[in-house]
Amino acid sequence: MRSYAIGDIHGHLDLLLHAHDLIAEDRRQTGDHDAPVIHLGDYVDRGPDCRGVVEYLRKGAEAGENWVTLKGNHDRMFARFLxxxxxxxxxxxxxxxxxxPRLGGAATLASYGVKNAADRPIAPVHAEALAAVPQSHRDFLQSRPTWLHRGECVFVHAGIRPGIPMLQQRETDLVWIRAGFLDDPRxxxxxxxxxxxxxxxxxxxxNRVNxxxxxxYGGPLTAVVIECRDVAVLTDQGRRPLQP
Known part of the structure; x- marks a missing residue:
């Protein structure tokens, strides 16, 4: 079973488009046009075109693209602020x-035309944001699933609480967890x-792939292809196996 996955985007539409180009090339090489593309969340904050990323993913889902767009903690914070x-x-x-400034919400609002959000009182910023952010974007962000179990993999934004069945996992852990997951070798x-x-x-x-x-922060956006538990990073030169 083949799946594609894309890491945290953070408002970089250009990098997202390139990641989809890499996946399209791998599809041509394999002849597989059915494997889903799973986006692991954090579509907004810090980057220059958060609105463009949300619109691209929303329109793709609306058009019936075989994409899964999971919820990240930054997506949840944006929706909660609204x-x-x-x-x-x-x-x-x-x-x-x-x-x-550490979270980057002002960059998200700036992409919708709400300027200098971090330097002004919350009430007028919130009012401007409600007027600027389309309801379709709010609906899209709020309705994102938090995890996907496919084949031998679970796809999730932050991780899982070890030892807890997936159906009993808390959303806050799925989008925020570090301690207790990153250091668990089981x-x-x-x-x-x-x-x-x-x-x-x-x-x-x-036991996990980050x-x-x-x-x-200026790094690349990673796209991977996963077959069973075999993982490869997609590059302009083709697949690069990612070994434990």
Missing amino acids: NDPSEPEEGLRSDLSWLH DHGFLVVHGHTALDQATHYG IDSSAA
């Missing part, structure tokens, strides 16, 4: 907010394919 900017985010430190009964924790390059740990290669 619903109620005073509502706490369970996975976020209490001294931070979505508009803090086999989970499936290969976990995730992002969320930025690395210099995609890395295979045996494909967040720091697009948010």
Whole structure:
């Protein structure tokens, strides 16, 4: 069973389009046009064209593309801000907010035409955001699934709480977890394919594969192809096997 997956995008539409080009070339090489493309979340924040990324993915889903677009913590924070900017985010430190420079929410709002959001009072920023963000984008972000079990893999944004059945996992863990997952060497009964924790390059740990290669910080956007538990990074030169 073949699947394609793309790591954390963070508003880089140009990198997303290139990742889809790499997948299209691999499809031509294999003749397989049925394997899904699974996006691991974090479509917004920090990058220059968050609106463009959301619209591209939304329109693709609407057109019937065989894409899965999972929810990331940044996507959840954006949707939550639009619903109620005073509502706490369970996975976020209490001294931070979505508009803090470390989180990058201001870049998302700027892509919708709401300028200098981090430097102004919340009330007018929120009002402008409600007027600027299309309802179709809000609906898209809020309705994203949090995980997908396909073949021998579970695809998820951040990871899983080890030892908890997937149907009992908490959404906050699925989009935020690090401690308790990244340091757990056990086999989970499936290969976990995730992002969320930025690395210099995609890395295979045996029981999990992290494909967040720091697009948010100037790094590349990684696309992989997975067959059973065999993983390869897609490059302009073709497949590069990713070994544990």
